Amino acid sequence: MKKTSLNAQILFGVAAGIVLGLALAALGKESAVAQTGLYVSELIGTLFIDLLKMVLIPLVFTSIAVGVANLRAHRQMHKVWKATLGFFVFSMALAIILGMTATNLVRPGEGLQLAMFQDAMHGFQARHMSLSDFFAHLLHTLFQNPIAALAQSNVLAVVVFALLLGIALVIGGERYANILILLQEFLELMLMLVGWIMRLAPLGIMALLLKLAATQDTALLVTLMEFVAVVITTTLLHGVIVLPLILYLVTGMSPLKFWRGAREALITAFATSSSSATLPVTLRCVEQHLHVKRDIAGFVVPLGATLNMDGTALYEAAAALFIANLAGIDLNLMQQMVVFITSMLAAMGAPGIPSAGMVTMVMVLQSVGLPAEAIAILLPIDRLLDTFRTAVNVEGDMVGSLVVQKWVNR
Numbered sequence: 259m260k261k262t263s264l265n266a267q268i269l270f271g272v273a274a275g276i277v278l279g280l281a282l283a284a285l286g287k288e289s290a291v292a293q294t295g296l297y298v299s300e301l302i303g304t305l306f307i308d309l310l311k312m313v314l315i316p317l318v319f320t321s322i323a324v325g326v327a328n329l330r331a332h333r334q335m336h337k338v339w340k341a342t343l344g345f346f347v348f349s350m351a352l353a354i355i356l357g358m359t360a361t362n363l364v365r366p367g368e369g370l371q372l373a374m375f376q377d378a379m380h381g382f383q384a385r386h387m388s389l390s391d392f393f394a395h396l397l398h399t400l401f402q403n404p405i406a407a408l409a410q411s412n413v414l415a416v417v418v419f420a421l422l423l424g425i426a427l428v429i430g431g432e433r434y435a436n437i438l439i440l441l442q443e444f445l446e447l448m449l450m451l452v453g454w455i456m457r458l459a460p461l462g463i464m465a466l467l468l469k470l471a472a473t474q475d476t477a478l479l480v481t482l483m484e485f486v487a488v489v490i491t492t493t494l495l496h497g498v499i500v501l502p503l504i505l506y507l508v509t510g511m512s513p514l515k516f517w518r519g520a521r522e523a524l525i526t527a528f529a530t531s532s533s534s535a536t537l538p539v540t541l542r543c544v545e546q547h548l549h550v551k552r553d554i555a556g557f558v559v560p561l562g563a564t565l566n567m568d569g570t571a572l573y574e575a576a577a578a579l580f581i582a583n584l585a586g587i588d589l590n591l592m593q594q595m596v597v598f599i600t601s602m603l604a605a606m607g608a609p610g611i612p613s614a615g616m617v618t619m620v621m622v623l624q625s626v627g628l629p630a631e632a633i634a635i636l637l638p639i640d641r642l643l644d645t646f647r648t649a650v651n652v653e654g655d656m657v658g659s660l661v662v663q664k665w666v667n668r
Contacts, residue, residue, distance in 0.1 A: 268525050271464035275299075275529075278464075279471025296472060299465040306462025309455045310535040313448055315411055317538055318560045319420045320445040325556030326424025327438050341665040342558050345658045346566040349504070350602050353496050353650075357572035358579060358594060360492045366485040367583035417564050445556070452538040459522070459539070463529035470641065482639050485580050489643050492576065493569050497650040501568070501657045509664045519547035520656050527652040531644040533563045536652050543656065550659045558662050562655030564606075569647025569654075571605035578622050581632045593626045 279299075282292040400418050407415035427434050502513035517524070523540040530536055537560060544555045578597045582589050589597065600622045623632065 267460035268463055268522060271460035271462075272467060272525060272529070275464035275467030276471050279468040282468070282472040292472065296469060299468040299472075302461060302465035303469060306455075306458055306465065307530055307532065307535050309458065309462075310530070310532075310538055311411065313451050313455065313538055314534055315408055315416055316444070317448045317452070317541070318563075319408065319416050320441050320448060321541060321556035322417060322420035322560050323424045323427070324438070324441050324445050325553045325558075325560075326421060327427035327441070328553035328556075337666050338554065338557060338662060341662045342561060342658065345661055346562065346654075347602075349501065349568050349654050349658070350566065350571045350605060351598075352500055353568040353572040354575045354598055354601050356496055356500065357489070357492050357576040358598065360488050361576045361579040364484065364488050365583055366488050367580045417561060420560075448538075449542070452542055456522070456539060456542070459526060463525060466529040470645070482635075485576075486639055486643065488580075489573055489576055490646055493572055493643075493646045493650050496568060496572060497646075497653050501650070501653055505657045505660060508661045511660065516548070516657070516660075519543055520653065522547075523652050523656065524649050528645045528649040531641070531648045533567070533648055533651045533655070536648070537563045540652055540655060544659050548656065548660060550663050554663045554666065555659050558659040559655050562658050563652075566654050566658060567605035567647075567651050569650035571601050572650075573643060573647050574604055574619050574622050575601040577619060577636055578626065578628060581623060581628050581635065582626070584635065585628060585632065587628065589626060596626055597622060 278295070282289075282295045285292045287293070399412060399415055402412060402415040404415070404419040406412075407419065427438055498513075502516060505511055505516060506513065520543050523536055523543040526539045527533060527536040533540075540563070541555060541559050544550045544559055545552055550558075575597055578601070579589065579594070604619065604622050619636070623629070
């Protein structure tokens with residue numbers, strides 16, 4: 259009897275999670291069955307994410323350090339750097355333009371009164387951070403004690419240290435060959451652990467989606483449906499048309515072939531709402547299914563999980579315009595340019611964890627004088643939208659690795 263593939267098991271887990279979640283929601287939160295179901299799903303979902311986080315930091319550290327060090331073999335380190343950062347900025351700029359254009363055309367929130375959300379905003383403590391404070395905070399998080407960064411799961415600081423170590427290994431050459439071999443073997447061990455964890459993926463994803471479907475506040479969703487529709491539509495447009503079109507134009511790979519290879523990572527990203535937690539799965543898909551060389555994948559994908567946030571950038575720009583509409587403020591072209599720039603910077607600075615963009619969202623709002631407290635309006639719908647934007651964030655990393663590989667090999 260043929261064994262069911264992991265992809266098929268994950269798809270079954272997605273369907274089962276949504277159906278069971280809606281069934282528990284229909285029973286009501288006071289139901290003993292619903293409470294038990296939510297408790298069990300919370301345990302399983304948390305266990306799955308914790309297992310992914312367990313391997314995250316050592317995987318990021320070894321994959322980037324080894325990826326950079328191995329680039330010396332074909333003397334293409336500078337080309338990879340330039341192609342990677344160029345693609346990240348280009349794809350995020352396209353996403354922001356798409357989100358802002360759609361929001362300006364549809365103008366969700368216009369005519370609604372901000373006063374109707376006073377209850378939601380009451381007691382919400384906004385984290386105030388100016389643009390200069392944000393830069394200072396970002397620089398502080400970039401350069402930290404590597405041992406403390408590893409212990410505290412500070413992905414950005416780990417990425418920077420791994421980059422510097424990889425460059426040092428390149429400059430040191432054969433003198434440090436033994437250290438590079440050790441890091442390569444450690445990376446292989448991490449990938450083996452990822453393979454084991456992925457066997458639990460169908461159950462973990464089912465539990466996460468069950469909780470999401472069972473606990474979503476539908477009343478406020480209806481009120482904010484127009485904005486939700488704009489964000490989901492533009493995010494899907496970027497993920498289904500823009501990114502695959504870039505991939506096809508540069509590499510000639512068809513969207514169907516890409517999605518078949520990327521399916522595991524996209525579904526995991528959708529369920530976990532965490533590009534960092536999905537990183538082990540993303541690396542596995544990019545290397546094993548999409549056949550990107552390990553040194554390219556090991557550099558582009560972990561860096562992308564930290565810096566390349568197409569979905570988050572699109573959402574933050576659209577949300578700023580939405581809140582401006584709610585507040586009755588008409589942003590001029592210069593103010594919208596400020597939103598464009600700060601959305602890109604905020605998305606790059608947002609950690610790849612669920613709803614992390616809500617923290618940096620305050621900076622985007624304050625950059626054009628919008629009330630930071632209005633972020634409370636977005637809290638009830640953020641978890642739903644986070645699933646879509648995280649899937650597009652991860653898709654952008656995978657498309658980026660394929661595009662960079664093609665550019666470098668020209």
